[in-house]
Amino acid sequence: MKPESADNIMRRTILSSMILIPIIPFILVIFIGYFYSKIAxxxxxxxxxxxxxxxxxxxxxxxxxERRTNLEFIINTHAFEDLNTSRSIEFVYHNLRTISNAFVDLGVFDEDGLHVAYHGPYQLEGKVYKKEPWFKEVMETGVHISDVFLGFRDYPHFIIAVKKTENSRTWVLRATIDTHIFNTMVGRIRIGDTGEAYIINRDGVFQTQPRTGGNLLETDPSRLKYLKHHDGIATYTSLRDYGWFGGLSTPVHDDYLVATVWLKEKPWLLVARQEKRDAFSGLRAVMYMIISIAAIGSATIVLVAFNQTGRLLQRIKDVSGEKAHLENQxxxxxxxxxxxxxxxxxxxEINNPLQIIRSEQALMDFILTEMKEKKEITNDQSIEELEDSMHQMIVQIERCSGITQAILKFGRHTEPQIEDIELKDFIPEIAGTISNKASVHGISVKQLIDxxxxxVRGDKGQLQQVLINLFNNAIDTIVDRHGSHGGKLSISAKAAGDKWVDIAVQDNGTGISPESMEKIFSPFFTTKPPGKGTGLGLSVCFGIVEGLGGKMDVSSQVGRGTTFTVRLPAATA
Amino acid sequence: MKLLIVDDEERFLHSTQKLLNRKGYDVETAPSGEKCLEILGEKAIDVVILDVKMPGIGGMETLRRIKREQPMTEVIMLTGHGTAEYAVDALLRGAADFLVKPVSIPELIEKVEAAMARRMVLEEKIRAAKALKAAEAGLSTQSSDPAGPEETITNTANSGKKQ
Structure with a gap:
């Protein structure tokens, strides 16, 4: 598995849990909130x-x-004879008008339906109503309130008629009610923007002028369902009728919240209705608010999750990078x-054969000298060449010996003598030992001890070895680049945080190529010409510094110089 | 002066013996610590050149036994394992010097001569002390102990000159 895809899997896992865990209860709360506010x-x-x-x-x-009792009052306080003239009915009518101007006319009928007296805008005296349904009903039940009708007058009105029987005489008092006044009274009922009220009779015929959807005295079959007889108030609404979201997505204009009630005085149905869109506009506002909260909340959760996941991953990456670095180290x-x-x-193991070679060489040298002295060999040139060769053997044995000594020093595990070292004194002391060599090569040495x-905690001898090694390397590389002019070597020391002290040795020498940087602390790695360096100096230093619980690092740029940093544990005060 | 070189490297013994013989030293060789002690029991040896790492009893144990049995014998340690700990240990146990292979033959001879000189100084002091003691006791019996080695030395020096 590629590390990248593992990273992606981790990212997805963290991200999804960081989003889902808060968002599920959040959405739940939102829905519960919506549900309850909807119900409310x-x-x-x-x-x-x-x-x-x-x-x-x-x-x-x-x-x-009141209109009915007005008439009942009149009929009960008058005798038929008091009212059967135009003059007397006119007088009563005018009294009646002072009570309510809804009365349009007033008339008196005898038991045969003959209109005996009348006061009003029409000429109705002398007409016979015996066969009219209203007259029949009033004769039967004693009181009658009619539906709205056009009648002879071709004008919408309804009548109230009451009957009286005294001294074996039966007579009827009838008044016409101005539908306009009645209509205005019912029509005044306004609810919200679209709310209205109207009255329909038992057959679904409008008794008042509705604001929408029909005209007076017409029938709207769609409203017939309201006519079922019921006690009290009936309401017609259901969730399904206006949808879960209050008709948010599809504005329905002809879907209504309806409340109906039967009148007590007359089998008329009072219908109040309001478009659900309008009636439940509060719900829509709540819905908008909830959607906004959900959107903003979710966006916040997602943003925070992305942000935190990014940070978390970066942190994990940093830590694993650090871990990998430490592992490498x-x-x-x-x-x-x-x-x-x-x-x-x-x-x-090499030292033993070297010793033998040395003995053999000494033996050969001795024999050669003897032979020369005894004149057993006389060719001067050959002798010279042999002697040169002998000398070379010594030189090369010395070289091998130098290497093995260095290796032994490198491989030696002596316990360091740990003590607290005052760098302000120690570094100038060490720098003093190389100042001669530096000045010979024209190198200016700067000491920057904070x-x-x-x-620091360390072994003086070991630290000295490390520093001298670094100084010598620095001088060598400076000489390589600058000859005997313009070399700069600086030695600095300062605290690195609370627990560490950094000692840096900086030169302006040739610098180290990136390929060499990788192997710089490896044993036997050297950039010096054969015979000049063992390639052990820096690896010994590295081993020493690690042994002291410190860290050694290098940064370099070819053509600009190199800085070696030795980080040692600070002495605990 | 009689030398004994102890080393498990046969070729080293062979060529060093030959070289030192030519230079006028009487050289015995032993390939092991046990053989070294055996020879020391039979012959009078002035200086032992002793390798540290050998099969059998090692150089350090051999040194301990030599110093126990013949404290006057000078021992120069010669080893490939040149660590400071070994060197300090060997010197504490009475070694005259501690050399790290490969050592040059002139240096080796120099160290041998130095050890020899030291031994002679020591013997001179012992003899003087004994002579004083004898004079005090009024006894004229010249002990054969110090005379023996002195004669040997003289002989060796003479034979070297002769060759």
Missing amino acids: IENRTVESMQRIVEDHRQMIDTFLR LIHATRLAELGQMAAGFAH EETPM
């Missing part, structure tokens, strides 16, 4: 509709009852230690 708003809306319809029913019933250090041991064993540099 619905109930409130329906209740207010019911209250309105009930209030108006009472008002209309009161109106009808550890492997490197282990490998160095193993190499050291192997090299030490190797050096020991006044606040704490003491």
